Amino acid sequence: MRRPFLCFALATLGWLPARAVQAQAEAPAMTAGEIPSASPVAEQSALTVESLQAELQEMQARHRQQIEGLRADLARQEEEAASEHEREAMQREHLLRIYGFADVGAMRTIAPEEPMMASQFTTPLTFYLGRLNLYYDVRPDPDFRFLAETRLSLYPSGTSQVSNTGQITRTSTLVSDVSSPNPTASVSWGSIILERAVLDWTRYPFLSVRAGFFLTPFGIFNVDHGSPTLVTVSLPIYIGQGWIPERQLGLQIFGSHPVQRWELGYTATVSNGRSDGVLDLGDSKAFGGRLFARRQGQLGLLIGASALYQPYRRNREQFGPGADGGITYSNTRVVERTMLTLGNDISIDYRGLRVRSELVYFQTEYTPGLREAALQDAPPQGRGGLAPDSRQFNWSIIVAYRWWKLEPYLRSEVFMTSPSQGLITRVWSPGAGLNLYIRPSVILKASWTQPRFYADDDPEDLASQQNFHSFVGLLTWAF
Amino acid sequence: MTTSGCRKVRSGASTAGVRLLARWSCALAAGLVLAVLPSSRAPAESSVRLAVIVNPAVPVTALGAAELASIYTRATRAWKDGTMVRALNLPPGSAERIEFDRVVLDMSPERSAQFWIDRQIRGEEPAPKAISQADIVARLVPTLGGGIGYVPEDKVEGKVRVVARIRGGKVVAP
Numbered sequence: 183m184r185r186p187f188l189c190f191a192l193a194t195l196g197w198l199p200a201r202a203v204q205a206q207a208e209a210p211a212m213t214a215g216e217i218p219s220a221s222p223v224a225e226q227s228a229l230t231v232e233s234l235q236a237e238l239q240e241m242q243a244r245h246r247q248q249i250e251g252l253r254a255d256l257a258r259q260e261e262e263a264a265s266e267h268e269r270e271a272m273q274r275e276h277l278l279r280i281y282g283f284a285d286v287g288a289m290r291t292i293a294p295e296e297p298m299m300a301s302q303f304t305t306p307l308t309f310y311l312g313r314l315n316l317y318y319d320v321r322p323d324p325d326f327r328f329l330a331e332t333r334l335s336l337y338p339s340g341t342s343q344v345s346n347t348g349q350i351t352r353t354s355t356l357v358s359d360v361s362s363p364n365p366t367a368s369v370s371w372g373s374i375i376l377e378r379a380v381l382d383w384t385r386y387p388f389l390s391v392r393a394g395f396f397l398t399p400f401g402i403f404n405v406d407h408g409s410p411t412l413v414t415v416s417l418p419i420y421i422g423q424g425w426i427p428e429r430q431l432g433l434q435i436f437g438s439h440p441v442q443r444w445e446l447g448y449t450a451t452v453s454n455g456r457s458d459g460v461l462d463l464g465d466s467k468a469f470g471g472r473l474f475a476r477r478q479g480q481l482g483l484l485i486g487a488s489a490l491y492q493p494y495r496r497n498r499e500q501f502g503p504g505a506d507g508g509i510t511y512s513n514t515r516v517v518e519r520t521m522l523t524l525g526n527d528i529s530i531d532y533r534g535l536r537v538r539s540e541l542v543y544f545q546t547e548y549t550p551g552l553r554e555a556a557l558q559d560a561p562p563q564g565r566g567g568l569a570p571d572s573r574q575f576n577w578s579i580i581v582a583y584r585w586w587k588l589e590p591y592l593r594s595e596v597f598m599t600s601p602s603q604g605l606i607t608r609v610w611s612p613g614a615g616l617n618l619y620i621r622p623s624v625i626l627k628a629s630w631t632q633p634r635f636y637a638d639d640d641p642e643d644l645a646s647q648q649n650f651h652s653f654v655g656l657l658t659w660a661f
Numbered sequence: 662m663t664t665s666g667c668r669k670v671r672s673g674a675s676t677a678g679v680r681l682l683a684r685w686s687c688a689l690a691a692g693l694v695l696a697v698l699p700s701s702r703a704p705a706e707s708s709v710r711l712a713v714i715v716n717p718a719v720p721v722t723a724l725g726a727a728e729l730a731s732i733y734t735r736a737t738r739a740w741k742d743g744t745m746v747r748a749l750n751l752p753p754g755s756a757e758r759i760e761f762d763r764v765v766l767d768m769s770p771e772r773s774a775q776f777w778i779d780r781q782i783r784g785e786e787p788a789p790k791a792i793s794q795a796d797i798v799a800r801l802v803p804t805l806g807g808g809i810g811y812v813p814e815d816k817v818e819g820k821v822r823v824v825a826r827i828r829g830g831k832v833v834a835p
Contacts, residue, residue, distance in 0.1 A: 265800040268792055283782055317784070324745055329784050378784065387738045397784070408782035440731040478734045478776075479767035531772075622774035660778045 276321040282331075285312040285409040285658035287627075296647040301350065303650065311336060312656065313409060315377060325385050331377035339370045377407075378429060388437035396434055399449040399472045400426045400488040401540050402527045409658035413536055413582045413589070414615060415629045416654075419597045420576040425523045425544040426490050427456055430468065438476075445476045456494045456521070464495030464515075482531030492521040496554070518552035521545065534584035536591075544574045574599045582617070589617040593631070605645050608636040627656040709760040709813070710828050712835075714799065714821040716808040719744070724824045726832040729765045732809060734776075735786040740807060748789035749798050749810035757795060761811055764827050 290307040293300040314334040321327050339355040359367040380394035397405050403417050404426065421428065432453025438445045448471070454461065455468025470490035477483040496517040504510040525542040546569075548554075553568035575598045582591035597609040615629035631652045637645040713724060720742050724732075731737040732746055739745055751758040753770060762773045777788040792798045798810040803820035817823060823835040 261796055261800060264794070265797050265804075268797055268801060269804070272790055279787070281781060317781070319787070331784065380784075384738065387736075405783050406779070411779045411782045438736060440736040442727045443730060445731070445734075445736040478730060478736070480772075481767075619771070622771055623778055660782065 279319040280316060281319070281661060282314070282316040283408045283410050283658065283660040284314045285656050286310070287312055287415070287654055287656035289652065289654045291653070292651040294648045294650040296644075299648045299650070312658075315408065325383055327382045327384065328380070329382070330379040333375040333377050334372065335375055336370065336372040337375070339372060380434075386437070388439050390436050392434040392436065393432075395429055395431050396451075398426050398428060398430050398470065398490065399434070399436070399451065400470065400490055400523065401486070401525045401542065402484070402529055402538055403540070404428060408660070409627075409656060410623065410625055410660040413538060413580050413591055413617070414593055414613070415627050415656050416631065418540060418542070418576055418578045418595060419609065419611070420523075420525075420542045420544065420574075423544075423574075423576075425521075425542060425574070425576070427453075427468075427492070430455065430470075431460065432467075443477050443479055445478070447474050447476065448472065451490075455492045458496060464493075464497060466493040466495045468492040480533065482529070484527075484529040486525075486527045488523075488525045488527070490521075490523045492523070494519050494521065515552060517554040518549040519554075520547050534589075536582040536584065536589075537580065539579040540577070542576045544576075545572065547571045570601055572599060572601060584617075584619070587619045589619065591615050591617070602637065605637045605640065606635050606648070607638045610634045610636070623660040625658050627654075627658065629654050629656075707756070707760045707763075707830060709756050711757055711761060711811045711826065712814045712817045712823045713809065713811045713825040713827070714802050714817060715824050716802055716805055717820070717822050719807060719809065719822070719824075721824055722822070723834055726765055729825060729832065730767070733761075733766060733789060735780075735789075738786075744807040746809060747805050747807045749801060749805075749808065750789045750791040751795060751798065751811070752791045752793060757811065757813060758791075760827065760830075764830055764832060 286309070288307060288309045291303040291305060293303045293305045316332050316334065318330045318332075319327070320329075338353045341353045342350050343353070345351055355371045356368055357371060359369040362369075376395060378394070378396050380392050380396050382390055382392045384390040397407065399405055401418075403412065404421060406412055407417075407428075409415065420426070430451060430453035432451060432455075434449060434451045436447065436449040438447030451468070451470040453468050453470075455466055457463055457466065468490060470488070472486060472488040474484060474486035476485075494517070495515060498512075498514050498516045500512045500514075502510050502512070521544065523542065523544045525540060527540040528537070529539075530537040548569065548571055553570075556567055556569045576595070578593065578595040580591055580593045582589050591614065593611075593613040593615070595609075595611040595613075597611070599607060601607075611631055611633040613629060613631035615627060617628075618626040620626060629652075633648075633650060633652075635645040635648040713729065715721060719740055721740065728737070732748055733750075737746060751761070753774065759770055762768045762770065766773065768776060781787055792801065792810070795812040795816050799812045799816045799818055799821065802808040802810045803818075809824075811827070814826065826833050826835055
């Protein structure tokens with residue numbers, strides 16, 4: 183409301199001096215031409231003109247001052263409005279922020295010779311939609327933060343399964359689009375995958391409490407899960423093999439304390455752990471923790487140690503006919519095992535150099551008499567029988583160097599298992615890639631990996647028939 | 662040196678796997694050598710002079726580079742009296758922001774952008790709010806409980822407390 187008034191006032195004050203100057207210019211022309219200089223009337227008139235001129239100059243000065251004052255007032259009000267706008271924007275940010283990342287790519291796998299392995303890979307070049315993850319970030323209160331992350335996917339469309347006859351079939355989610363005005367329209371439905379949904383209470387920096395469905399804080403890569411953050415396009419073997427659950431439902435406490443340029447932090451979790459579904463049906467809570475020291479700056483350094491203890495208990499619940507004609511219910515424990523995952527990791531960022539390395543150990547031990555059936559790729563001694571206790575190692579290293587907008591990298595990963603998985607006791611997976619940073623938030627990635635398989639007692643080198651090459655191109659962006 | 666070492670490993674290798682491992686090690690070593698080479702010229706000293714200002718109610722009189730870095734990377738989230746830190750930034754790409762990130766956070770603009778993208782994807786706290794103009798930062802800090810910001814020295818007004826200055830590429834006492 184005040185701004186139009188100010189503009190009007192400025193315009194008026196600007197017009198007044200201009201009009202006065204015009205009058206002043208006209209006045210001397212008349213006196214010089216019509217009134218004799220010696221006349222007392224003329225003298226009187228000259229005095230009047232002089233006083234008028236002085237008054238006019240005074241008015242002009244006063245008006246100039248007023249204009250300057252009004253301009254300053256206007257500038258101040260504009261600045262106040264901008265400040266208020268920013269303040270309101272800050273308050274709105276506390277209501278809800280939506281951001282995320284996405285990636286699309288193309289991949290080509292040169293399939294292994296071994297037919298079972300070959301069946302698991304897509305041989306021709308194919309495009310794919312990787313991630314479309316949306317974050318919903320809200321602060322309902324200064325001490326509370328709610329964060330949910332969802333992944334929009336096309337799944338289960340296109341996924342495969344083996345039928346009872348051994349034939350591989352693909353899932354189709356194609357349905358007729360009954361809401362469409364076009365009666366012949368059809369649509370493939372997809373799904374929403376919940377990546378995490380947590381509420382954090384952060385009153386003290388060294389003690390925050392998180393409740394909900396969270397990413398397991400283990401090592402580097404599970405929490406760094408987004409393609410714009412990862413150097414490579416693939417995650418280490420231990421995540422794919424499920425040595426840790428990628429997400430857990432439970433409680434987490436975490437915090438950190440700054441010491442000069444370092445940040446020392448911890449995380450502790452208790453969760454439902456590994457359960458058949460969402461609830462903890464076997465009373466088998468998982469306990470985990472992580473300690474880290476992180477340095478920020480030109481030399482960025484992160485050193486961490488993680489542990490996760492996961493018992494797993496499966497019960498067989500059964501209803502049946504009772505002797506008295508009623509219904510009986512039995513609940514019998516059929517599987518019991520404990521799993522322990524330990525890991526060390528280091529991340530180095532120095533100028534253009536990025537190094538990521540992780541060493542993870544995983545062991546599974548069954549309670550005698552409560553082993554489960556061995557999987558298809560169990561070692562010969564367990565095949566068709568019961569799963570053995572096992573110990574596994576996974577070590578990975580990535581060395582990348584960023585120069586200008588390019589970041590070439592080399593990676594190497596070693597996986598060892600005892601006893602063997604099928605025939606395999608070791609896997610070595612070298613690889614290389616190139617990342618092009620089109621913008622800090624838009625990256626084009628190209629990668630090659632060649633998992634190579636080894637067996638202890640394999641004179642015919644059958645394990646190498648499972649070797650394959652994988653080429654992936656990926657365009658990823660954060661928003 | 663690296664090449665001759667690789668040859669020795671190759672000649673002793675008997676299996677394909679070991680040969681590949683040796684090649685890989687050579688490539689890795691070459692990559693590491695490349696990585697530790699000096700990568701760029703030292704940045705020229707900037708003429709930008711900044712004042713780090715806080716709300717007068719904030720219980721600090723001076724802040725060093727490490728403390729500022731801790732605040733502006735969100736490692737420090739509260740002042741000593743328990744008030745939450747509310748840090749204000751200037752827009753990425755502005756001369757003041759580039760100088761502040763370089764001197765205080767020891768980060769180039771690209772590194773800083775990547776740092777905050779990584780944090781966002783991990784689900785950590787986002788970057789301090791970027792305000793479009795230094796004048797507005799100077800106006801907001803005194804009205805914002807726990808507020809801290811940085812502005813060119815000539816923009817400092819009387820309602821704030823200066824806790825550090827950035828001059829000649831260094832953080833100096835106020």
